[in-house]
Amino acid sequence: MSIGNGEISKNGSVMIECEDVHKAFEGHQVLEGVSCQIPSGKISVVMGPSGTGKSVLLRHIVGLLSPDRGDVLVAGKSVPSLNEDELLELRRNIGMLFQDGALFSSMNLFDNVAFPLRQHTKKQESEIREIVMERLQEVGLAGSEKKMPNELSGGMRKRAGFARALVLEPEILLFDEPDSGLDPVRTALLCELIKEIQQKYGSTGVVISHDIKSCFNIGDHIILLHGGKVVDQGSKEQLQSSNKPFTQQFIKGAVEGPLGME
Ligand SMILES: Nc1ncnc2c1ncn2[C@@H]1O[C@H](COP(=O)(O)OP(=O)(O)OP(=O)(O)O)[C@@H](O)[C@H]1O
Ligand SMILES: [Mg+2]
Structure with a gap:
């Protein structure tokens, strides 16, 4: 590092x-x-x-x-x-999961989790998709990637924040x-x-x-x-x-x- x-x-x-x-x-x-x-x-x-x-x-x-x-x-x-x-x-x-998940309310789940990858890496969209989908799968949110944060339960937001904290390893x-x-x-x-x-x-x-x-x-x-x-x-x-x-x-x-x- x-x-x-x-x-x-x-x-x-x-x-x-x-x-x-x-x-x-x-x-x-x-x-x-x-x-x-x-x-x-x-x-x-x-x-x-x-x-x-x-x-x-x-x-x-x-x-x-x-x-x-x-x-x-x-x-x-x-x-x-x-x-x-x-x-x-x-x-x-540093990957940080805030207590409330702290998702960007204007972005769907996929874009929220992809955000650090788009901001900090030069990865192709296809690779980003692969990583994001794998992380969402791991936290039990596969299939919810198009949902907006306000459509999710507190626990789901927490898990999405968790996935986002991990994408940059x-x-x-x-x-x-x-x-x-x-x-x-x-x-x-x-x-x-x-x-x-x-x-x-x-x-x-x-x-x-x-x-x-x-x-x-x-x-x-x-x-x-x-x-x-x-x-x-x-x-x-x-x-x-x-x-x-x-x-x-x-x-x-x-x-x-x-x-x-x-
Ligand atoms: N930005 C802030 N401005 C003013 N007070 C704050 C701020 N952040 C935290 N506090 C105060 O600091 C104290 C500790 O808050 P903190 O959120 O760290 O508690 P915590 O140990 O995480 O509690 P919990 O287990 O409920 O999450 C609280 O009294 C809180 O009101
Ligand atoms: Mg606290």
Whole structure:
């Protein structure tokens, strides 16, 4: 992956690093010193109560938000200090699924998924069609390619956003609650697909999720966010044996009533 003029060198085995990230909106402090490391070539899962700043944190990684204090490094480069060209280059290497799917409302499903390919590659339309149809098939949307976003259910929009995030086979994948609004079977399939893609391309994945089962299923590294800070992070086993009360409560609570977490 390259950003700007230089080939980007992975910072050891860490792909993304948040250092003491602070962010407030109109006096409302959301992130109060978030520090975490996202290992390269693995899937990290970010969990935490609703409204805790998970989506805000993800937006810092793609440079859609800048920290008031602290730094966010992707492959060793400080995202807040990238210029416009470098930001574009960074985003070309990041596939992002927004919480609401974030489809272009004026384009049908096919064009939405084809968009990054048309914008960032010189591929022929025939090849684009092949890739788009394959991705739509994978997320269970074959046959819906002519539909407009407002004709789709929330779950379908989510899956379309997922297909779009994957078309460029990016090195970094950021998924904001890929499993919300989906039935359990689709959730399981989607988790499998995330894992499959990650293994196939060795990409670095960051998944925000409320579903403790899917988290533990796909997450190599788990980060727990609460009160504007990272309260715990580690492997599944490390978190399960953690003696931090919040970690235990969160893991237990989520297992007992995953719906209650939203
Ligand atoms: N652009 C913005 N302007 C003002 N406030 C914002 C903005 N973005 C987020 N917030 C606030 O930041 C807080 C955290 O929001 P965020 O969307 O990151 O929560 P979350 O952890 O993703 O929650 P959920 O699990 O419900 O998606 C909320 O109080 C939200 O209102
Ligand atoms: Mg969110």
